[in-house]
Amino acid sequence: MRITAQLLRAVDRFWTEQDLPDGVGVLVALSGGADSVALLRLLEQLAVLRSLTLQAAHLDHAIRSESAGDVEFVRQLCSEARIPLYVERADVPLLARQSGRGLEETGRVERREFLCRVAEETGCRFIALGHHRGDQAETFLMRLVRGTGLTGLAAMRPCSGPFLRPLLDVSRRQIEAVLEEMQQSFLQDASNEDVNFTRNRVRHRLLPELQGLNPRIEERLAALCRRIADEEDFWQEQVTEALAGLVVKQGAQELRLRRPGLLGLHAALRYRVLRGAVQMVRGDLRGMDGGHIEALDRMLRGAAPQAEIHLPALWAARRYDTLWLRQRSPQRPAPFDLVVNGPGEIRLPDGRQMRFAYRDRPQGESRLAVEFPTEVIGFPLQVRSFCPGDRFRPQGAIGSRKLKKYFMEARIEQEQRQGLPLLVGDRILWLAGVARCHEWSCQEWDGPVLRVTLEAD
């Protein structure tokens, strides 16, 4: 029992290294193939050492016609080992057609869902999967081919949530050897992974080609995956810490970050932080690649104080000193133009009220209130949104300038400009809530005034 003892020690070390508790329930995902059968048989022995309670679960994928025989085999195996077995049938081909996803992905999703459900029902804290080192190398290569970033190249983790992969560092050859030593039969071809074109090419052509160049390639790739996974964990910490210090505003599916802080980060960390921010806003990174994040970074570093780009399921904008990420671009308010014929209140499109009232003498101005001598300003007045060509002379300025230029100087963001109510007489009198015009100040005036006030937002 040399190889059996060796692998049992490996699985036992796995338990120690991953800091897993003794005395828990473990559900074994049992396809009936070599990997899962070897896993079951090894865990059966580990269960004695570590007081584990084993259960097994088998999902009949209905992809191949022999699947009924597969069920019979795993039933027999578990009954001999006195391990409770949960079997369920899922018509994966039908589900795949219904959902429009591939056979392999559908199978994976169904299997996962089934395993989690059974684990919960049976009180199993962990679910053991039979992935071995060859699977890990394949996963790495498939992701390399697909052009995933570094994060994806960490491939499968030994532990992730309830899922354990105790054989992830064991070769297929060792698995076959242990089964032979135990004289344990298994199902040939019990997986549904052979439906994937890329995986097949990777397994049958790419990996053998690589093995011709380096016989220990699987081991090397597995070691590389471990290293990348370790560093991913480190990056995760760095990104979380950096992001926490950069958030200006965080809403549902929306995030604003401080630009100067972002620029102060090392380029590599900034890339990771941007990626993390995009993930927070979108919920995932599907369809995003490195080029998208780089485009975001270019916009961030660029000269334009306001700029925006549309990325897959993401709208990103630079607004002066902030970077603004949203799932969708913000709605621009529609242009408006209201006529005010006398004192009283009007309601603006954004819901706020603007009030016009005569007063015997000035009450004092503020951000939300202006006053003009009644002898120079009279009704009708206009309250409207910005028009191209508008000019404005802010209080204290030498002359008037294009309002657009004033917006830039005052760092009024694109989204605010269109909704900003302009009080207009023979000229723009007030950018309501922002600035009054230079003329007709009431600072030295003690007579009757028209007082215009805006409700706070």
Place this chain on the structure above:
Amino acid sequence: MRITAQLLRAVDRFWTEQDLPDGVGVLVALSGGADSVALLRLLEQLAVLRSLTLQAAHLDHAIRSESAGDVEFVRQLCSEARIPLYVERADVPLLARQSGRGLEETGRVERREFLCRVAEETGCRFIALGHHRGDQAETFLMRLVRGTGLTGLAAMRPCSGPFLRPLLDVSRRQIEAVLEEMQQSFLQDASNEDVNFTRNRVRHRLLPELQGLNPRIEERLAALCRRIADEEDFWQEQVTEALAGLVVKQGAQELRLRRPGLLGLHAALRYRVLRGAVQMVRGDLRGMDGGHIEALDRMLRGAAPQAEIHLPALWAARRYDTLWLRQRSPQRPAPFDLVVNGPGEIRLPDGRQMRFAYRDRPQGESRLAVEFPTEVIGFPLQVRSFCPGDRFRPQGAIGSRKLKKYFMEARIEQEQRQGLPLLVGDRILWLAGVARCHEWSCQEWDGPVLRVTLEAD
């Protein structure tokens, strides 16, 4: 001139992005193959935009019989373009045989040495190399195959020291297109890289296989290399900073680091720091792989307060709260055993003197001096190194214990133990420089004493 203009813009952007100065001298490494010819012709145009002074250098490798014709071709090319050309001949096959290195490596070393020399002689600050995106993908794959760590997967850098690779993000197809558009001829097969078995297999079998799975694989791999290179730069900063805070002692080919500080680092950073420390001590990382660094880490984290491992060209030891790295293990002092027959001086193997003298009354003890009443201690005395089985009762202790156990309690490192002089009468009287025995204290004694002093080290 569509593709020419496009690539010229790319090279110009390269200059900007890499922050390279205008008006400098650039030496073009010119093999005469498509890549280097395209590079020369593009830099010729960039030289106008950026006031560069171009020179070219060609090393005749003497590997293929047509190399004389190659020289004629590059001469003609440079003479037409009025670019000074430096040609030298190196008998690479002969040099390879003499040095015992491979043809490719010998060629690379010779070429580098030649280019650096010519650049210096001609006052060129930079050396431009023709590597393109396909070369980058090849380099990545060769290193992946060889099982290098993440650092190596950054592959070739766009800028490294004086070397520039302006075409690193340009495909071979684009290079061929630009030459065709310019109606510029070039040498087929002008490189000596086809002598490398692995490179050939990677180029002619692995890359095409990958391209079959993803036609944009070269682009993807090049992007991955860029990302890894960025992160390597970040790691370099992190490692330098972390190491600076961990050094206890730094000597020639030797380093001592604080263990608690190392353990406080994230596992991924600790791995990188250990790797950096090994590189500092050895000067390089040749022959070291991830497994070696992991072994070092295991020893560091392990329970044994003193442990050591031998790695390629490195001796590493844990000594209590420190990690000690050296190129070679420290020499252990030979055992010694000296007899002292009367007052006077003896010389210890480590060169220090030990002096024995009578005094009328106690002078006071210290780390380097002990005193015993003459009425209980007399000559001959013995000064010797530690023997297995030695027992010792330190001052104030209840009883005697194994000296080995005392060494552990007092955290005396392995290397000190053997050289430590023991003063022995009917028992061990003094661990010279460390502790005296419990008996025959002179604290309450006012008569004549034997005073033994050890020279400071």
